[in-house]
Amino acid sequence: MKTIFIYEPALCCETGICGVSVDPELLRISTVMNNLKKNGVTVQRYNLNNYPQEFVTNTDINKLLMEDGVESLPATVVDGKIVKTKGYPTNAEIVELLSIPENYLSDNGGDTGSCCCEEGCC
Numbered sequence: 001m002k003t004i005f006i007y008e009p010a011l012c013c014e015t016g017i018c019g020v021s022v023d024p025e026l027l028r029i030s031t032v033m034n035n036l037k038k039n040g041v042t043v044q045r046y047n048l049n050n051y052p053q054e055f056v057t058n059t060d061i062n063k064l065l066m067e068d069g070v071e072s073l074p075a076t077v078v079d080g081k082i083v084k085t086k087g088y089p090t091n092a093e094i095v096e097l098l099s100i101p102e103n104y105l106s107d108n109g110g111d112t113g114s115c116c117c118e119e120g121c122c
Helices: 024-038 052-057 059-068 091-098
Strands: 003-008 042-047 075-078 081-085
Touching: 003 024, 003 091, 024 042, 024 091, 052 059, 059 075, 059 081, 075 091
Parallel strands: 003 042
Antiparallel strands: 003 075, 075 081
């Protein structure tokens, strides 16, 4: 099974879905990543605020940042290769990139990716 890592700009918390005004795109990607994980896909989100060392140790991501700056984030890496920058992959792109069934992305009644408390706010 393929792996997908997303390198994100600095966010308020690990998922970025905190506070009163939640970005729907962050909510979507958080839900998708949680559902992928539930279906056995190796996933990881690296937020520049929470995981700065990951941006240093991944030479491709480090080079991307040095050449294009933080505007190149989010960057998606599948099996060690940068496949998309400057935006999150769509659900269709994720299905294609990972060669998985579309139902891997749907909510199976589990966690919706809330940030750090039951109410979904930090």
